[in-house]
Amino acid sequence: MTTAAQTDFERNLLESRLSDTERESRVAAPVFGTVFTEHMVTVRFTEGRGWHSPRVEPFGPIPMSPATAVLHYGQEIFEGLKVYRTPDGAMQLFRPEMNARRFRASARRLAMPEVPDELFLAALEELAGADRKWLPGGPGTSLYLRPFLIASEEFIGVRPAAEYLFGVIACPVGAAFPGGTSPLTVLVSDDYTRAAPGGTGEAKCGGNYAASMPAQARAAAVGCDQVVFLDAAEHRYVEELGGMNVFFVFDDGTLVTPPLGGTILPGITRDSVMTLAAAAGHRLVERPYTMEEWRADASSGHLHEVFACGTAAVVTPIGTVRSAGEEFRIHEGKAGPVTERLRASLTDIQYGRIPDTFGWTRRIR
Structure with missing residues (x-):
C-alpha cells in the first residue's frame, strides 16, 4: 500500500x-x-x-x-x-x-x-x-x-x-541509437532468457537488465543493435527486446504484439502505440507469436513491418533479424510507412506539435 x-x-x-x-x-x-x-x-x-x-x-x-x-x-x-x-x-x-x-x-x-x-x-x-x-x-x-x-x-x-x-x-x-530512426539489426537469443513466469519480468528492476547483458554483449560483438528474447519455457515465442516491446505489422494492416502475461514489461510507449494505431483504424491483436511465424511471414511477404518501442527508442523499425546461422529482412531492411506514421503521431503529441486529444501530456510550471 x-x-x-x-x-x-x-x-x-x-x-x-x-x-x-x-x-x-x-x-x-x-x-x-x-x-x-x-x-x-x-x-x-x-x-x-x-x-x-x-x-x-x-x-x-x-x-x-x-x-x-x-x-x-x-x-x-x-x-x-x-x-x-x-x-x-x-x-x-x-x-x-x-x-x-x-x-x-x-x-x-x-x-x-x-x-x-x-x-x-x-x-x-x-x-x-x-x-x-x-x-x-x-x-x-x-x-x-x-x-x-x-x-x-x-x-x-x-x-x-x-x-x-x-x-x-x-x-x-538525443536519440537512443546513433543511427536515429535507421532500422535495427537484431539477434535472437537462443540460450539466454530475460524473464520467466512468476519472476520479475513485469517489474522494472535492475536485475532484469543485468541478466540481459551477456546476450546484449554477444549481439554487439556480431554487429547487432539489440537482442530478441524468447519465452523461458519453450524458446519459441517472441517476448521483447532487451529494453523494448515489439510489434509486427501485416499486409492487411493488423498489428500483433506479444501479450504481457507477467513476463513482459507493460511499456507506456507500447500502450500509447496501441491507442494511436486503433485510432488510425488498425486492428490490434495481443497474442503469442513464434519465431517460426516470424520467418515464414517475412518470407511470404505477409509481414510488412516490425518495430520496437520504448521511452528511449520511441518507435524504431527493425530491418534485419539474425538467429542460429540465418538472417532475414523485413520490408527490404527499410522503415515502413505504418512505423513512420505511428512514430510521427507519438512524437508530435510528446513535443506539443499537435493537440493532445488523449489527455496524455502534463505541463510543468
Missing part, C-alpha cells in the same frame, strides 16, 4: 558552476545517459515514519555503508521518462501518471514501500523546474528523468529492508 508523504520539498539549489555557453555545449549533442544536470531529488523512507525529508539538492555521491542492503540483495527499481520542449518554449511530461503506477507495481513485486503518486509526480516537477536550463531544444532531444528506489538500510539479512531512498536524476539526451 502507498503511505502518506510530505511533498513540501526543501530546496538547496546551487549557483550554476557553468556559463550558459558551457551548458549549451554540453547539451548540444548529448550521448544518452552520459551528461547529468546539476541537481537531484532525494526522499527518505523509514519504517514506522513513512516518507519524509524530500529535498532538491546538488547532484553528487550518495554516501552508503558497504553493508547497505541494496548492494547485497538487490532491492532496487527504477523508471524512465522524458521532459519535452514544446514550440512555445514550455516543458511537458508524457503520461507520467503511468510511470507512477508502474513504479508502485515494481515496488510491490520487490517488497518495497510504494511511492505515492503525488510524491512521485512532485519529485519529477521539482527536478525539472530546478534544472530547466538543461532541457535541450534541438530536434529529437529531451531531458530524460530517472526515478529510482533503493534499499538503504545498513544490514545483511534476507528480508525486506526497513529504510529506503527514493531519488530522481536527469540528463539531456
